[in-house]
Amino acid sequence: MSDETRLTPREQAAALPTSPGVYRFLDRTGTVIYVGKAKNLRRRVSSYFVNSREHSAKVRVMVRRIAEVRHIVVDSETDALLLENSLIKSLQPHYNILLKDDKTYPWIAVRRENFPRIHSTRRLERDGSQYFGPYGSVAMQHTVLEFIREVIPLRTCNLNLSPEAIARGRYGVCLQYHIGNCKGPCVGAQTAEDYASLVEMAVSVLRGDLRPVKRYLEGEMARAAADLRFEAAQRYKMRLAALENYHSRSVIVSAKIVDVDVFSLLPDDDVVYCNYVRIRHGSIVGVHTVRLTAGVDSSEEQTLTLAIQYIMDSMADSRLAREVIVPCVPSAAMLFDGVTFTVPQRGEKADLLEFSRKSARIYRAEQMKNLEIRNPERHTERLMETMRRELGLDRQPRHIECFDNSNLQGADPVASCVVFRNGKPSRKEYRHFNIKTVEGPDDYASMREIVYRRYSRLVAEGQELPDLIIADGGKGQMGVIHEVLEHLGLDIPIAGLAKDSRHKTTELYTGYPPLLVGLRATSPLFHLLSHIQEEVHRFAISFHRQKRSKSFIQSELEKIDGIGAKSIGALLKRFRSVAGIKSASTEALAEVVGPARAQRIRSFFDKREPGE
DSSP: OSSSSOOOOOHHHHOSSSSEHHHHHHHHTSSSEEEEESHHHEEEEHHHSOOTTTSSHHHHHHHHOOOOEEEEEEHHHHHHHHHHHHHHHHHHTTTTTOOTTOOOEEEEEEEESSSSOOOEEEEOOSSOOOEEEEOOOOHHHHHHHHHHHHHOOOOOOOOOOOOOHHHHHHHOHHHHHTTTOOOOOGSSSSSHHHHHHHHHHHHHHHOOOOOHHHHHHHHHHHHHTTTTTTHHHHHHHHHHHTTTOOOOOOOSSSSOSSSSEEEEEEETEEEEEEEEEEEEETTEEEEEEEEEEOOOOOOHHHHHHHHHHHHHHHHSSSSOOOOEESSSSOTGGGGGGOOOEEOHHHEEEEEHHHHHHHHHHHHHHHHHHHHHOOOOHHHHHHHHHHHHHHHHSSSSOOOEEEEEEEEEEEEEEEEEEEEEETTOOGGGOOOEOOOOOOOOSSHHHHHHHHHHHHHHHHHHHHHOOOEEEEEOOOHHHHHHHHHHHHHTOOOOOOOEEEOOOTTEEEEEEETTEEEEOOOOOSSHHHHHHHHHHHHHHHHHHHHHHHHHHHHHHHHHHHTSSSHHHHHHHHHHHHSSSSHHHHHHHHHHHHHHHHHHHHHHHHHHHHHHHGGO
């Protein structure tokens, strides 16, 4: 692990992501003293470290005890609520309202019985029944149950509907049968097969598959419309629309996966990040990531074996679950006696493995962010060295220049050059170029002109040349830059960024002839190159818009006889815009350009008003 000085809790809070998740406050002994959930982790946790009179005395005491902030990112607020609940139960933090183990999540159960009932429960019984959820709120659970009961006629009674009991005629129909909410299986009015088809439809809804019930509702709506029962049809439609945002399950808490451990690996150059997720009683009770130095020529299977051993040796409870979910089977699986390793391809276990991988990726990004905060020089050194190595350069590219062209159907062609020093934009060195020798939309010719103008001037003035030139246009523009540099007798490395229709980096080329460089979209180098590309594109577009706007303004005023550039400049300086000139009185205009020109301007705009 890094020996760098640890960030203060306030700095840790500022480095958190803006995603939903759960945060934990630890004291100097490493004990968790508080667990909370947040829609936006950075905003919520940072609020604790802002001097505010709204904080209670208890909160102020707790904040003074915080030595470290840890967090887990999840996909939704509901997942954050469920995870917070699990962690509070397992950790029992001092400053939380402690939750009792018998206070558990609301589920929906499909009972294993004759003519199965579907109802709410908080107890998971291993009796063969199906459980769906958990639900972040009882209100959401009731909405789902109400929807199912209104559109799918299933029984709600507690009767024992065995074939023998039905055959003896022990039961009679109830009110639910008479109002159409049940088809009377208790009296043999509905077959077990027909009832089972309705249960399957309800199960599809609980799993998030609305297609069967949609087909069912379409039939019901058609019949209601045919019978002129438009309110009933509208009610079905509204119920279905309200359920569209329903998510049937969460990897945070599961009814099927009880006690498992999950390990994932994330290689990154000469290190590897290993994430560990612990699940007990169907709930995630711990997420932990470590950074390990990768061995020479170590396989994924060997690295996983060492990572599991390292993590379990550092845990207070070093016992693995009987089932461990992994991306591959460890090379020495026999060392873990009584453990079954599962490499899932789909389903909830695959979702858990992906959750673990996501946690590792987030941890790596945060480590890089923390390094930048703690030691920006070291971060820059690593980034520059990575770029030198990936692009095969002789020296680190501390001075980078990137070019881009901009035109609209050949009108007002311009180009821009942005300068980055030590991975940061040096905006005072940005330059705009008006294209002077190219007619029409010819990007290659425009690039040839501006690169020649840029570097012939730097050479003539004896100024510093860049360590790397980046073309925002891929291999074609790299070739143009290479030609210009050869003509000038300069030997400057060239790279090219190919982009898609949204101007996002998709490929990186280097050298001449250009060679494709493999680049991970999550790497710091990729983020830097994307930043450079976005910056040069933004700078070029803003200049082009500015030029078009200025050209339009001047062209409008130049249509007025006897009004030259000097008069136009004076008018714009006084009235700020064409609209201001147009609304000015003749007397006010005369103060700037004299009575004769003022009258011409007033007549020009007065004649144009009816056609505008």
